[in-house]
Amino acid sequence: MIPFPATRQSVLERVRSQDDEIRRVAFGDLAEGYWKPGYHYLRVHWHLAPEAAEDAVQAFFTTAFEKQYLERYDASKSKFRTFLRVCLDRYVQNLRKAEQAGKRGGGATMLSLDFPGAERELDAAAGTNLHDVDRFFHDETVRFLFARAVDALRQALDADDQAIVFRVFERHDLNPSAEVTYASLAAELHLTVAQVTNYLHLARRRFRELALAKLRAISASEAEYQREALDIFGLDVTRS
Amino acid sequence: MTARLSDAAVGRLRSAASWPDVPPERYAVRALIGRGGMGSVFEAYDQRLGRNVAIKVSNAAVPGTGLDARLRQESVVLGRLEHPGIVPVHDAGELADGRWYYVMKLVRGQTLTEHVATLDGEAAMLGVFERLADTVAFAHANGVIHRDLKPSNIMVGSFGEVLVLDWGVAKILKETPLADGGAEPHDGQAPARDATASGTRVGTPGFMAPELQRGDAVSAGPAADVFSLGALLFWVLTGRPAPDAGDEAGRQLAALATPPSRRLKAVILKCLSPDAGDLVADLARYRAGLPVTAHPEGLIERTWRWLGRYQTFILLVLAYLVMRTLFAWLR
Numbered sequence: 001m002i003p004f005p006a007t008r009q010s011v012l013e014r015v016r017s018q019d020d021e022i023r024r025v026a027f028g029d030l031a032e033g034y035w036k037p038g039y040h041y042l043r044v045h046w047h048l049a050p051e052a053a054e055d056a057v058q059a060f061f062t063t064a065f066e067k068q069y070l071e072r073y074d075a076s077k078s079k080f081r082t083f084l085r086v087c088l089d090r091y092v093q094n095l096r097k098a099e100q101a102g103k104r105g106g107g108a109t110m111l112s113l114d115f116p117g118a119e120r121e122l123d124a125a126a127g128t129n130l131h132d133v134d135r136f137f138h139d140e141t142v143r144f145l146f147a148r149a150v151d152a153l154r155q156a157l158d159a160d161d162q163a164i165v166f167r168v169f170e171r172h173d174l175n176p177s178a179e180v181t182y183a184s185l186a187a188e189l190h191l192t193v194a195q196v197t198n199y200l201h202l203a204r205r206r207f208r209e210l211a212l213a214k215l216r217a218i219s220a221s222e223a224e225y226q227r228e229a230l231d232i233f234g235l236d237v238t239r240s
Numbered sequence: 241m242t243a244r245l246s247d248a249a250v251g252r253l254r255s256a257a258s259w260p261d262v263p264p265e266r267y268a269v270r271a272l273i274g275r276g277g278m279g280s281v282f283e284a285y286d287q288r289l290g291r292n293v294a295i296k297v298s299n300a301a302v303p304g305t306g307l308d309a310r311l312r313q314e315s316v317v318l319g320r321l322e323h324p325g326i327v328p329v330h331d332a333g334e335l336a337d338g339r340w341y342y343v344m345k346l347v348r349g350q351t352l353t354e355h356v357a358t359l360d361g362e363a364a365m366l367g368v369f370e371r372l373a374d375t376v377a378f379a380h381a382n383g384v385i386h387r388d389l390k391p392s393n394i395m396v397g398s399f400g401e402v403l404v405l406d407w408g409v410a411k412i413l414k415e416t417p418l419a420d421g422g423a424e425p426h427d428g429q430a431p432a433r434d435a436t437a438s439g440t441r442v443g444t445p446g447f448m449a450p451e452l453q454r455g456d457a458v459s460a461g462p463a464a465d466v467f468s469l470g471a472l473l474f475w476v477l478t479g480r481p482a483p484d485a486g487d488e489a490g491r492q493l494a495a496l497a498t499p500p501s502r503r504l505k506a507v508i509l510k511c512l513s514p515d516a517g518d519l520v521a522d523l524a525r526y527r528a529g530l531p532v533t534a535h536p537e538g539l540i541e542r543t544w545r546w547l548g549r550y551q552t553f554i555l556l557v558l559a560y561l562v563m564r565t566l567f568a569w570l571r
Binding site: 139142143146147150173174175176182194197198200201204205207208211230232233234235236237238 | 244245247249250252253254256257258259261264265268275280298299300307336337
């Protein structure tokens with residue numbers, strides 16, 4: 001059963017909360033979902049050095065929390081992801097102005113993020129077409145969303161003592177070679193074809209559940225979550 | 241942390257996440273064939289019967305929603321209509337996540353949009369339409385209106401079979417008893433079943449009857465499909481969707497480099513008019529060289545049609561008379 005989260009506040013509603021703890025958790029969710037696309041965007045589009053991009057991403061979320069940037073989002077004007085990217089653009093512009101004026105910007109450390117890992121990934125992204133910055137940011141966000149869901153799937157299956165299920169998923173869906181078939185995978189992993197079929201079935205379903213849950217956590221509203229789920233998975237998550 | 245996913249891996253995960261959780265011991269899903277507003281169609285292998293099939297699954301991530309209801313209705317409609325022009329349903333059920341799906345014959349072919357370019361001449365085009373109209377007439381006779389006939393919903397198979405697809409917004413006019421007597425006896429007063437809400441706009445602009453354009457999907461009757469068939473004929477001849485006004489449609493047909501015959505034009509305009517006649521019968525009569533109800537003929541026109549219809553016979557008689565006269569003269 002695809003879990004439809006019980007009615008709860010969207011991340012934007014939580015960002016706008018009067019309760020500081022709720023706001024803090026909401027910003028944590030946003031930072032978790034967007035820090036890597038943001039970092040890659042600053043490195044590739046703004047050509048910031050690794051340390052500068054690292055500082056800027058950290059400081060951006062801290063400043064956005066303190067100065068209530070994101071509370072001004074208007075769903076009728078743009079997607080939340082686009083709004084976030086534009087905020088990041090403005091933040092970097094202001095940062096540069098401040099640097100020119102001799103002030104130091106950034107430097108805030110709020111999150112423990114794997115910037116060296118993000119930096120290594122950039123090598124794989126070399127040659128990315130940057131003519132459409134919105135598309136780049138969207139693709140990076142989806143890529144990171146999927147990577148987080150894959151990690152969560154691996155952890156969940158490990159915890160359930162089902163590492164073999166992840167192994168089948170990894171070989172067939174994640175890093176397949178052209179000649180991989182159910183039969184070849186069964187032979188390689190000492191399974192029956194029926195087991196391969198069943199494991200793949202289970203892994204895909206859990207991956208979908210995890211990816212949808214993570215998507216919902218970083219969507220500004222229920223309506224945006226519905227649009228994104230349709231766009232990314234072709235799934236209609238509305239209930240009417 | 242997982243290494244950076246390649247674009248190909250993201251694409252595969254995207255597909256894998258949306259693929260249906262059909263019983264894996266029965267079906268192995270192979271590929272996504274197409275995705276529409278209501279559902280997605282996948283190619284799969286039926287492991288029990290050893291054949292390829294198509295599986296249509298609701299796009300709804302949450303079971304029991306409007307999309308789910310429409311897909312369920314579509315499977316019921318298809319199950320009810322056993323006809324060579326309608327894809328047969330083999331199986332139906334609920335996925336593990338609660339969404340509805342059904343399994344049907346995997347059909348290979350071209351949509352009418354693609355196939356129309358290969359049609360050679362009026363006779364070939366009318367052959368396709370006669371089969372199409374026959375399927376629609378069969379549905380009407382069984383109390384079902386399609387309501388979304390358009391080029392992409394019509395498929396021409398590799399053996400020339402014409403199939404009407406996508407019955408998701410079809411309306412069941414009346415409940416007819418099932419073959420096993422499972423349904424309640426029909427008293428003629430049973431309410432129509434309609435998976436679309438009242439006032440819902442169904443259909444596709446350019447092929448949609450005026451009543452459907454007004455959002456009056458609930459009261460739309462068989463005439464809505466007849467309008468769409470006329471609009472499809474108009475589209476095949478002109479390459480354009482039919483205009484709203486009948487006069488304009490007539491003008492556009494007359495302005496073609498090779499305009500259709502007066503009788504065929506009359507059939508199309510009649511379909512597009514509010515008092516559409518019986519297109520199925522008219523198309524069959526037109527192809528057989530008989531008069532059509534949409535176009536009353538004058539004496540000269542009737543004579544020409546008669547001469548055209550019996551051309552071979554008349555030529556044989558004439559040849560016989562010439563030979564006989566020649567022999568008589570030589571003798």
